[in-house]
Amino acid sequence: MSEIISTPVSEVLPIMPLRNTVVFPHQVIPLAVGREKSLNLLSGLDEETKVIGLISQQDGRIEEPSYEDLYRFGTAAMILKKFKMPDGREQLIVQGLYRFEVSEFSKSDPYFEAVVKQKVDELVAQDQDFEVDALSNNIKNIFQKIVDHTPYLTNEHRVMVLNTEDPSKLADVIASQVNFTVTEKEQILEMLDVKERLTKVNYLLNKELQILELGNKIQDKVQGELNKTQRHYYLREQLKAIRKELGEYEDEGTEIEELREKLTKLKMPKHAKKVAEKELNRLSKMSPMASEYTVTRTYLDWIFEMPWSKSTKDRLNVSKAEAILNEDHYGLDKVKKRILEYLAVRQLKSDMKEPILCFVGPPGVGKTSLGRSIARALNRKFSRLSLGGVRDEAEIRGHRRTYVGALPGRIIQEIKKVGSNNPVIMLDELDKLGMDFRGDPSSALLEVLDPEQNFSFADHYLEIPFDLSKVMFIATANMIDPIPPALKDRMEIIELISYTEEEKAKIAEKYLIPKQLENHGLTEKEIQFSTGATRMVINKYTREAGVRNLEREIASIIRGIAKEIVEKKVETKKITPRNVQTYLGAEKYYYDIAERVSRPGVATGLAWTPVGGDILFIEATKMEGKGNLSLTGKLGDVMKESASAALSFLRSNKDKFKLEAKFYEKYDIHIHVPAGAIPKDGPSAGITMFSALYSLFSDRPIKDNLAMTGEITLRGLVLPVGGIKEKVLAAKRAGIKEIIIPIKNKIDLEEIPVHNRKGISFHFVNEVEELFELAFK
DSSP, X not given: OOOOOOOOOOSEEEEEEESSOOOOTTOEEEEEEOSHHHHHHHHXXXXXXXXXXXXXXXXXXXXXXXXXXXXXXXXXXXXXXXXXXXXSOEEEEEEEEEEEEEEEEEEOSSSEEEEEEEEOOBOOOGGGHHHHHHHHHHHHHHHHHHHHHOSSOOHHHHHHHHTOOOHHHHHHHHHXXXXXXXXXXXXXXXXXXXXXXXXXXXXXXHHHHHHHHHHHHHHHHHHHHHHHHHHHHHHHHHHHHHHHHHTOOOOHHHHHHHHHHHHHHOOOOHHHHHHHHHHXXXXXXXXXXXXXHHHHHHHHHHHHHSOSSOXXXXXXXXXXXXXXHHHHOSSOHHHHHHHHHHHHHHHHOTTOOOOEEEEEOOTTSSHHHHHHHHHHHHTOOEEEEEOTTOOOTHHHHOOOTTSTTOOOOHHHHHXXXXXXXXXXXXXXXGGGOOOBTTBOHHHHHHHHTOTTTGGGEEOTTTOSEEOOTTSEEEEEESOSTTSOHHHHHTSEEEEOOOOOHHHHHHHXXXXXXXXXXXXXXXXXTTEEEOHHHHHHHHHHHOOOSSSHHHHHHHHHHHHHHHHHHHTTSOSOEEEOTTTHHHHHOSOOOOOOHHHHTSSTTEEEEEEEETTEXXXXXXXXXXXESSSOEEEESSXXXXXXXXXXXXXXXXXXXXXXXXXXXXXXXXXXXXXXOSOTTSOBOXXXXXXXXXXXXXXXXXXXXXXXXXXXXXXXXXXXXEEOOSOHHHHHHHHHHTTOOEEEEEGGGGGGGGGSOHHHHTTOEEEEESBGGGHHHHHBO
């Protein structure tokens, strides 16, 4: 252990607070004294008193510290020299003597005094001597490396550290010389265990060395980049001189002149031209080597290539447009009617605002392809913009030019790509827009889709208003609910309903089969589909609102036949219901309504789903118990409440319905909705659940080929529900012959084409009691 200097000291020491400095034992350091209390301390010392206490402040920014602002450990120091400065301050040279801990502060005015307790180093155990020696040697090696990397440490510091043998003194000497933080130095000062102190200094030295090495590495890299830039500049200048000698050189002035000439010929709005001229003037004053030159050049390219005044001439002939629409799509009369009405009005008023349409319908009914067909009918360019999963507002509005790699938004990009200011732009999957910390794209679309605002749409990149009023925007969505109300309000909603079996058969015959034959290199002479085969594929191998899966199954059949033709097994083939299974395998779907409702306690309901309508079965059974009700089939809260309401109404009218007394006390009731893995919810199965329960307890089966939908109340009223069109089409696909719906939904049937209602009897009910004559055998 190191020896402590045996200078006589008092237990009570005058205390001088230090800012941003920690003094260690054995350290000789100059101190500038300027604060009032510190000057009072020096003036109050007598000639014999040479030892004072030095304690660091916890926060060096405090001008007048209190007891609480000082650390509890400090260093007793001897004043070696003292002299006054011209400005009234005093300069001290002190030498640290020993560590102490403050027992208590005894005085604060006119300066601090404290009762202190001298602290000595803890003795190193014999078994730790090797570790202490190893730490000391490692610290010396690291310190030498740090001296090589820092300008504030000299060879004198290196020699002093290497000549220090005492481990305790070594740790204090290094801590006093290296730029550790005040907090780190104070921690070292407070450590009395020599091994612990050396370990701490070793850790901090390693950390300092890593920072210095990393800084030097970064500096070398930056210097290398600067040298590389200078070398490139020199080589470019040489290349320029060589090209001048060969007569091939054109200076940047030529490029600027070409851009000016291009700008003169362009037809663009005055405000856009003004911005382009300003940027062009800035470009002419820049060096081509400057990074800003490329940014400005790219920006000018975007301005020049935007179709400010380029547009395609609309085909306003209603008959030709109708022929094109009918050629591309079967049915969809409501959409076609709206487009043809628009063309008719355009003939009467050429400057009318473009409609903003939104096609809402299940997948596969032709929403996206319809947009392309509309563009063809109008003789316009077409662009499709998929919004599914878009979460960044900059996708719509673009990035500001201050960002590296900034680009305009997708709207402006698409308009530039098509080269026309009046294209048809399809905003696909509008209901699947997202939002996160980068902004809300749906809010950015409000300006795009508002005819009162979009004539001056300002992209963040261009920062020049662009007229979008000539663009026909067509949005598509599977569901209307996720679309924000403000956005929904700006669009004309057109609902596309599911296709019937007849419509699917016609679409397959006119469009799908010829398309797939062409895709597979075959002709109608080689493969023929009978009507029965097509209908079998529709009913037994697909269950969808649209025709995507139907097209896949047709393609699968054609691939099978193509293989047979290549193998020389057949030359031509006709597909009939008998050989469909040969190519598609076993039937995937079948309807067994009659079999499933043949027993009491089973009712057929109608459901709405995002991909169209569907039928569902509600099964009820009873068992001896205490009147508990179980509901299964992954039902939502609303559907569970409908079941409870149906049971409550049945119990409250048991005498009226001639049911067994207290039947609900004798039995436990279980209601299950099959397809248990699929979530189900909504109030529209209310009367279906009631019918299943009544059928169970009255032992009266429900009619075959009958389905129902409607919400039930505790008073037995049947309330209207939504999705009637989809539900009716699903019932027709399933072969349902009778449908019971609320009387207030009667008006919804007018929206369903007559041929889709053909073959179905509709019954309209206002109260539950009306079901007894209509629904039960």
